[in-house]
Amino acid sequence: MASQISRIMRPDDANVAGNVHGGTILKMIEEAGAIISTRHCNSQNGERCVAALARVERTDFLSPMCIGEVAHVSAEITYTSKHSVEVQVNVMSENILTGTKKLTNKATLWYVPLSLKNVDKVLEVPPVVYSRQEQEEEGRKRYEAQKLERMETKWRNGDIVQPVPNPEPNTVSYSQSSLIHLVGPSDCTLHGFVHGGVTMKLMDEVAGIVAARHCKTNIVTASVDAINFHDKIRKGCVITISGRMTFTSNKSMEIEVLVDADPVVDNSQKRYRAASAFFTYVSLSQEGKSLPVPQLVPETEDEKKRFEEGKGRYLQMKAKRQGPAEPQP
Amino acid sequence: MASQISRIMRPDDANVAGNVHGGTILKMIEEAGAIISTRHCNSQNGERCVAALARVERTDFLSPMCIGEVAHVSAEITYTSKHSVEVQVNVMSENILTGTKKLTNKATLWYVPLSLKNVDKVLEVPPVVYSRQEQEEEGRKRYEAQKLERMETKWRNGDIVQPVPNPEPNTVSYSQSSLIHLVGPSDCTLHGFVHGGVTMKLMDEVAGIVAARHCKTNIVTASVDAINFHDKIRKGCVITISGRMTFTSNKSMEIEVLVDADPVVDNSQKRYRAASAFFTYVSLSQEGKSLPVPQLVPETEDEKKRFEEGKGRYLQMKAKRQGPAEPQP
Amino acid sequence: MASQISRIMRPDDANVAGNVHGGTILKMIEEAGAIISTRHCNSQNGERCVAALARVERTDFLSPMCIGEVAHVSAEITYTSKHSVEVQVNVMSENILTGTKKLTNKATLWYVPLSLKNVDKVLEVPPVVYSRQEQEEEGRKRYEAQKLERMETKWRNGDIVQPVPNPEPNTVSYSQSSLIHLVGPSDCTLHGFVHGGVTMKLMDEVAGIVAARHCKTNIVTASVDAINFHDKIRKGCVITISGRMTFTSNKSMEIEVLVDADPVVDNSQKRYRAASAFFTYVSLSQEGKSLPVPQLVPETEDEKKRFEEGKGRYLQMKAKRQGPAEPQP
Secondary structure, three states, X not given: OOEEEXXXXXXXXXXXXXXXXHHHHHHHHHHHHHXXXXXXXXXXXXXXXXXXXXXXXXXEEOOOOEOOOEEEEEEEEEEEOOOOEEEEEEEEEEOOOOOOEEEEEEEEEEEEEEEOOOOOOEOOOOOOOOOOOHHHHHHHHHHHHHHHHHHHXXXXXXXXXXXXXXXXXXXXXXXXXXXXXXXXXXXEXXXXXXXXXXXXXXXXXXXXXXXXHHHOOEEEEEEEOXXXXXXXXXXXOEEEEEEEEEEEOOOOEEEEEXXXXXXXXXXXXXXXXXXXXXXXXXXEOOOOOEEOOOOOEOXXXXXXXXXXXXXXXXXXXXXXXXXXXXXXX | OOEEEEEEOOHHHEOOOOEEOHHHHHHXXXXXXXXXXXXXXXXXXXXXEEEEEEEEOOEEEOOXXXXXXXXXXXXXXXXXXXXXXXXEEEEEEEOOOOOOEEEEEEEEEEEEEEEOOOOOOEOOOOOOOOOOOHXXXXXXXXXXXXXXXXXXXXXXXXXXXXXXXOOOOOEHHHHOEEEEEEOOXXXXXXXXXXXXXXXXXXXXXHHHHHHHHHHOOEEEEEEEOOEEEOOOOEOOOEEEEEXXXXXXXXXXXXXXXXXXXXXXXXXXXXXXXXXXXXXXXXEEOOOOOEEOOOOOEOOOHHHHHHHHHHHHHHHHHXXXXXXXXXXXX | OOEEEEEEOOHHHEOOOOEEOHHHHHHHHHXXXXXXXXXXXXXXXXXXXXXXXXXXXXXXXXXXXXXXXXEEEEEEEEEEOOOOEEEEEEEEEEOOOOOOEEEEEEEEEEEEEEEOOOOOOXXXXXXXXXXXXXXXXXXXXXXXXXXXXXXXXXXXXXXXXXXXXXXXXXXXHHHOEEEEEEOOHHHEOOOOEEOHHHHHHHHHHHHHHHHHHHHOOEEEEEEEOOEEEOOOOXXXXXXXXXXXXXXXXXXXXXXXXXXXXXXXOOOOOOOEEEEEEEEEEEEXXXXXXXXXXXXXXXXXXXXXXXXXXXXXXXXXXXXXXXXXXXXXX
């Protein structure tokens, strides 16, 4: 059974140029995914549970969405393993005055059912019924691939973003930014854990500030790398979301975003890395055309290493597309 | 003692043309009503309770409110029966630059006190003191009339809104819309039930999308039919708010809105109809003049029946007004 | 004519212990002040204007406000000079279940009318009518005193908050925190400038995170030092709000908060200091009793200097109160 969310985009959902923030779209995608997977995991009699976001696969923002348009977010369960659910989400923008509809996003999310009685207990997922036999086999392959990648990235990104006094323009230090957020009740599920979508929205917010500081123009999210949620974030935590630029191509910027959670009131638990991802942004002119971006000047050894890694990811994506060299804004 | 709420209207409260959404106003009306009736029901020593919205009488939007204006919402208790409270609410808009004040709404709401210990228990309401003797008798008549009407509408609107592929313009299927909302903590009272005002705001949002899709212009709420709240909606429910056009006159559109609640986590409880109402919208030109609307083309037998019923309600209201043929935008 | 704002306190307005954030209260205070002073400054025929917040005098939080209570904020104009308006605001909390009302705040705010046509032009304020003759003279004294103090503080706090790697607990570096915020449409007046109340809410948010990090308990705002708004903040700016602890007494913590605005999109304008203030917090036990706080360990010369200055302010306030040694939570 499919799930659908629709709502009008409001001034607060967008930047000053009227383009809806990528983070707002990511948050709606996650809400649709959470509804359909929680409903599915509770569809058989048994222990009650809530579906927690574990991972979002890489997603491109294919077309901008504007204030006044209606976003239609539809979700469908495409695969279930013993303990996880794969959800496919599509986002369409509709201009209700002209009737024009556009595909803006396709995303794949993975959820895990946590017991309502004991949130550290992962429950079993009722199997989904496939319409074609191959679907199960294809899903299993995607499941194995993401499992492998999650393990790899678990240990990546150990370091933190350290400010530097009086940085030069176009350096990493110049645009890097951190945001702290005290997790409030409305950020959370009934369990008292932060919705994955709330975290992603904050990640996009920081990435957008880094990009705007670097190129001082109107910027929009072009794509988001796979996001892994290493650990739950509880109500009352202070989360620090840090962003730093890692790579620039002619017309795109890659920004690494790290999320650390600090259970301030609970002394027994240390600060931990909760999530991380790479965001790609493009710079737009007043007319909405993509602009060249100032080239990033990596200074330290670490910055140079990250720049090369970013270049690798960029060239790989470019090869995959086999087409246009730059992300489509 | 009267209760008053005032606040400045912000960009997020309004549509792109700067007119405040009817739903924003309905939400403020309900907040004022909830404050005064909860205060009254706890004014005698006894079991603590919270006032839950049971019904809103038909209300007209007499004058538009704009961004930057201050909304003044004042509430007064006008009648009490053994188990319910009638609240009269007036809304004024104030332009603080020019000093102009306008009456934008008059609304009548009915509340029922629910015990804080056991939300299924309805408590007794302390009697209100009337300044004129006739007030009690007039109130009793209004009470009996709404009681009768609530019973009738309880069984109406059993059906649901079903999407149709590739609908033609001006048909019911073309503009019908659904919105799904996961009920979060900040939508709820201390009891964990959704505020009536939150539900009404979402209902107006869906009705507005239906109206905009149908006539592709700037549209505003002209009036809302009586809204009955059949049942409480708990925190953690997913609510589906569906809207479909039922009738068009020369210059107005009637949209039926249905609210269904789905306790996704609790399998023991089925999806149920929580509220329903008819919204009337008008279409405005850039200059704010009311425009003719495209005529609705009912296709199925049900649609034709609903169209005739809508026409009946329209003619009845027109006769009651004995004056201008069309709702005043 | 007095102005009044009332609304119910929701989960989103409070910390996990259910106490409403000081910042939420400051934001309501400012909204009430902006309404009454904008209304007054436009009360005579002439150029239209909007009242911009210039300064908030020191204010104590006398009693906590909780979720579910109704906040009543009332504002009154108490003095006018040629170009500025003094507004006195009182905040009461009402428990609508028990009927209990408490004074939670008294605040004094200063506004300046800016022309709607040219926001750099300050207009003249229509004179207010005093009921007692002494009021004008008393007001003039308050006006002169704040004018003097504003000039002095204009040049204070030139420095910025610099993070330090691996700080020790109880040091300034350990708890210092920064928050970045991209100014959106709903943060702004019709002019496109940030509401003073929005800035104060963010300042309290940062101060609260600093206090929670330092003492790892439930903390509440006890008082706020005078806040001066040195310069307007435009829509589209990125603002950095930084907080660092300056002083601890046995049961209170003083936190300095600095607000810097960065017009990212406009290259011609540099980052500037927009506001600054000192917040005092107390630590509360589960039962709401005030707890001793860990003593701050100043390390650098600057930190020691700021600690002594904080001690001076603390002793001065204590002497003024001539009563209990600690702020009343």
